[in-house]
Amino acid sequence: MKLEAVVPWGRSLAEYRAMFDLRDADLHGEILDCGGGPASFTAEHTAQGGRVLACDPLYQFSAAEITRRVEATYETILDGLRQHGDRFVWNQWATPEALGQARLATLDLFLADFPVGKAAGRYVVASLPRLPFAAGQFELALCSHLLFTYSEPFSTAFHQAALRELARIAREVRVFPLLENFSGCRSPHLEPVMVNLRTQGYAVQICPVPYEFQRGGNQMLRVYRA
Numbered sequence: 001m002k003l004e005a006v007v008p009w010g011r012s013l014a015e016y017r018a019m020f021d022l023r024d025a026d027l028h029g030e031i032l033d034c035g036g037g038p039a040s041f042t043a044e045h046t047a048q049g050g051r052v053l054a055c056d057p058l059y060q061f062s063a064a065e066i067t068r069r070v071e072a073t074y075e076t077i078l079d080g081l082r083q084h085g086d087r088f089v090w091n092q093w094a095t096p097e098a099l100g101q102a103r104l105a106t107l108d109l110f111l112a113d114f115p116v117g118k119a120a121g122r123y124v125v126a127s128l129p130r131l132p133f134a135a136g137q138f139e140l141a142l143c144s145h146l147l148f149t150y151s152e153p154f155s156t157a158f159h160q161a162a163l164r165e166l167a168r169i170a171r172e173v174r175v176f177p178l179l180e181n182f183s184g185c186r187s188p189h190l191e192p193v194m195v196n197l198r199t200q201g202y203a204v205q206i207c208p209v210p211y212e213f214q215r216g217g218n219q220m221l222r223v224y225r226a
């Protein structure tokens with residue numbers, strides 16, 4: 001799969017808290033943001049004293065190259081939001097333009113942290129389904145807008161291997177959302193992924209979360225050792 005098929009569009013700590021229904025207690029252990037892209041979760045949580053790593057193939061690029069990649073896709077994403085506005089809930093942001101500005105503010109927070117964070121080992125170049133981390137290294141692994149979102153380029157087998165890998169390295173895994181990008185339908189990979197994880201001895205739950213931008217996208221998947 002080409003990296004270009006996945007857009008670099010990043011969300012804030014406040015959005016991560018809502019998307020994954022994160023309470024203060026959830027933020028105490030070491031966290032992995034898998035497919036973190038230009039999200040500011042790692043920058044903001046680190047600034048607040050949290051322990052967090054982000055991994056993404058995007059991190060092979062420099063801050064200037066990542067900025068160019070975001071700028072190159074920015075108008076296309078906004079056009080998509082304008083054309084399919086009815087598929088989204090416009091309460092947090094009134095317009096696609098307001099959302100775009102929020103995403104650029106998030107990008108700025110990420111960019112301010114990225115060079116120093118990469119040097120410190122907080123931004124790791126790595127791709128699912130194989131990650132360079134030890135078993136049980138993280139208390140919690142988060143994956144936002146990658147798995148299930150990109151159901152078309154990534155197969156069921158890829159999703160199953162990716163979730164097993166995340167469950168190997170973290171005591172608990174949370175994935176949001178469970179819908180495919182734009183179509184708004186629940187990912188066809190969700191059911192076979194849940195069956196596969198249960199046969200491997202994991203507990204799997206679909207939980208409601210206090211976040212809904214994609215209409216109907218207000219649930220996350222939780223995976224943990226039963």
Ligand SMILES: C[S@@+](CC[C@H](N)C(=O)[O-])C[C@H]1O[C@@H](n2cnc3c(N)ncnc32)[C@H](O)[C@@H]1O
Binds near residue numbers: 008036037058126143
């Ligand atoms: C839509 S962005 C989401 C960024 C962030 N998680 C958020 O929600 O704000 C998806 C990210 O997944 C990354 N990605 C693509 N393929 C990946 C893979 N195989 N393993 C890990 N990350 C990947 C992309 O580079 C991109 O930064």
